[in-house]
Amino acid sequence: MTSSKGLEFKIEERSGVSQGRILCISVLAILFALVIAGLFFQLFGVSALKAYRLIFSGSLGSSFGLAETLRRAIPLLLCGVGLTIAFRALFWNIGAEGQLLMGAVAATGIALFSEIPAPLLLPAMFLGGFIGGALWGLIPAVLKVTLGVNEVITTLMMNYMSIYLVEWLIHGPWKGPSARGFAYSETFPPSAWLPTITGTRIHWPTLVLGLILSVLMYILIIYTKSGLEIRIMGENPEAARYAGINSLKVTLLAMFISGGLAGLAGVGEIAGIHQRLLGPTHISMGYGYTAVIVAWLARRNPLAVIFTSLFFGLLITGGDVIKVSLGLPSQLINVFNGLILFFLIGSEFFLHYRISLLSRR
């Protein structure tokens, strides 16, 4: 019980939480975050209402905006779905950014240096990208389960390492001879280009892959034995140990999936949009970090990621619009992200606890 200024509050733990309440509180949390972010617009001398109108009309009000929203959502969808699996196992994978880049690296290697014939080249790139991301994700998993090394730090450090690995590749061994003065790899052969919906940058095969995988991962986590093991380990590690669940196996599986899906996102970005390996900030611009919020907002439900990734695709696109038309700095999107995440986790208090006013003293 807490008392202040003669008012007495009672804080009780709630037993069950309805889906409706989760949705309602999540929406409220986002609204609060947007209101606070609105103050920043005012700080820059821009009316918050005008800024939000631009964000929404720029991302939803035109076919170009819609297409951009959708293409931004693709990497968020793949990374986000993967992260729901890792987070279900209570493995704090903050490394989707690096795993995405490693997927891009693996796919580039296959596109530029393999002899795989045209119809099989793209599938091979996706497979290679999955494995690249998965292996990068397995390292912190092995380190955590066998040696107890904190995974938040290892996954984060490995993000930085992958950034510099890409930098090294495009400045050094993979620097394209035709890319004079610029740090790019050689452009991929056309058979390694993903098709896009005409007039847009939506590389639809990756989108379809993401949608299929979010359904598959939902089935995995809810209806299979492996999924059950992942959930038990995440919800009650003690019980998992008594039930004889092999924590090494379960963690490795979760991170194999989580890293692999992020790797697929990396393949989509370079084969669908850039058609070559380029500077790491141009490949990803923080999708892997934003995906943490995407997965958390989806309450670690792979199906819900479809909607939350679209929402953040909208925000990124809207951020681009206000950057161009209002001249606001692009980092504003990180402020949005941070605020939304804060309000989201803060709001969970109201999911799990009931506060009631008792009586006046």
Added chain:
Amino acid sequence: MGWENWIINTFSRSLAYGTPLLLGTLGEIYAERSGVLNLGVEGMMIMGAYSAFTTTYLTKNPWLGILVAGIIGGIFSLIHAFTSITLKANQIVSGLSLTMLGLGLSGVLGRGWEGKPLASTIPKVTITPLSHLPLLGPILFQEQNLIVYFTIISVPLLWYILFRTRIGITIRAVGENPATADSMGINVSRVRYICVLLGGILAGISGGYLSVVYRPAWTEGMTAGMGWIVIALTIFAFWNPVNGMLGAFLFAALYHLSFRLQPYVSPELLKAMPYAMAIIVLIFVSRGTLQKRIGAPAALSLPYTRGED
């Protein structure tokens, strides 16, 4: 004399680079000892760096800059304290959002401040009689910054408070067993708030040192992962300020030595070194600690609710 200069140079620079790491680590040790994991160090540091730089630029007073950095770091840490202590939110996610917020906010506000020169900085001092000592003299007492000394002096002080005073017992009790501490009449929330606040102030000062003393300049994202290395050093130090000092300076020395590889290794790969080193360092201290997390506060990252257990 070549190798002697080489040693002096390396160690002297290690002190300069290790100081912000140490400041951050000392703060995080206190926060975690009270049971609160704050992954927002990077965010608090960068906000400290931004606010110290702009304050110093505008007032030409670097001490005021450092002071403001500490205040801003402290205010920032209170956001995390509120969500993780009062609202009992997940500390990992809360800390992460603090880092995102700090990086974003400093990037937005710091636009236009890049590349500006800083007219005044905190002076370097040479302690004349001691600087004539062989080797140690030039390393420790010649041309070192005042903040380096303040930081080093604070290490035994913070160690003493944590392990030899009533305040320290209280902090550790709250981090080990909050329920027992509560039953002894300790205000668990208040102790945690104060420790997180101290961590924020020190992280802010650490960032201020970077932008006002070490560089001195403002660039977006200039902390470049140092906040995360601080988290790694806290574990490496087994939550002990003295070990924290050894860890921070050892790390800084390795960091500088890695640049000696410049003729042989490409610059991009060299930049990846500190991050690889942080992982290797953690692997070494983590060996065998899996079953018993030696030294880790038992209630670390667990919110406390009265009447549970």
